[in-house]
Amino acid sequence: MTTTLPAPALEDSNDAGQPLADLIHQAGGSTDSDERIRRAEDVVNAFAAELDGHRANNLGFPAAFDIDYSGLSALAPRLLNNLGDPFSGSAFPAHSKLFERRVVELCADLFRAPPGDRWGFVTSGGYAGIEYGLLNGQRIYPKGIVYYSDAAHASVPAVLDQLGMTGVAVAADQRGALDPRDLAAAVHGYRDRPAIVVATVGTTMTEAVDDIPGIRTVLREARIYRAYIHADAALSGFTLALLPPDARPGFDMADGADSISASGHKFLGTPMPCGVLIVRASARIPGHWVDYLDTSVTLANSRSGHAPLHLWWALDVLGLDRHRQRAHEARETAIYAVDRLKDIGWPAWRHLHGMTVVIDRPTDELTTKWHLAASGQISHLMCMPGITRTQIDALCADLAALKAASPARAASGLPRQMRRAVPPPDDVTTGRP
Structure with missing residues (x-):
């Protein structure tokens, strides 16, 4: 919801x-x-x-503001159009495909795409990545049934409607991740049909991560061997990929995904919505060659050439070690937020590697003031890079004042039995692990 x-x-x-x-x-x-x-x-x-003023209170939506992209300012006035396939040429000379190829290479390494069997391109955002993944799955398995968590991004059912594909929403568990038991029950009635699964890597409200090896196990036990998995890693793909190998959850192409997409404007804070799609080259949608463009066409014919420049600047120029530090500091801020919220008696929890802190939903006045996303009885704050402890303290002060002034109004106008967020299960943390 x-x-x-x-x-x-x-x-x-x-x-x-x-x-x-x-x-x-x-x-x-x-x-x-x-x-x-x-x-x-x-x-x-x-x-x-006005935009600068909004930054102080933007705690509810995943946007990092700590990266300086002004080093690219000399290119800002220029039209850059990456027509078609980034790995082919272009009759139009003003493009940044060399940078885009480097971005694809870096991301293919991060998401552990098979060496020698990888391809990708820079997208306009999460929707485009999901669209490509589902369309690719549909091309391989035209009669496939799409399975996705009911905590998946709203783009998933929207793309299904656009493509005319049959989809089954699978229940999420208490953590917000796709429930393997419900998936097993869902696929049981369609064992004669291929399965196309969208695994969410960082759900919208709780930053839960669907377990791709577990999904493969469910399909294998159901004797469904014709299967395609797209990992929608818009929120958490980059942060999880930067973890030590023994700490990474099973979410990427080495874990069983056939394609994966991640957003650039969330953790990397690019000034325009964008993303990256990585797929096995042997399984990708073949492009249609256009003679006068001297390239084959991707889903979007004209694509921004500025987005690859910003992703290149973030990944190659700033470097992965800096992003590991940024991710670590963001998690430390999230741990601090959980501890401060507990101190004032406001229920809060987070996943072990998450920057998202799930809280009881406050009043509409406070959700609006702090731009907090809210769904049902819960809300969340996003401790993205650049969010400070001073901002967390200010939010906690507002919540503490709300409780003191009117305990009955501490939660929004929801029925009393809905005011408390779902209690955290055993495998999430309420503070420092």
């Missing part, structure tokens, strides 16, 4: 107290071109100030 929070009203964003919406409408209202440019610059400055 996904709850859409009401959008806050636009605040006054300039010295004159004029709302940003009015500035936008008035920017083009002059016949003088210089005046229009001056007004447009006022709009841009006001919008930048």
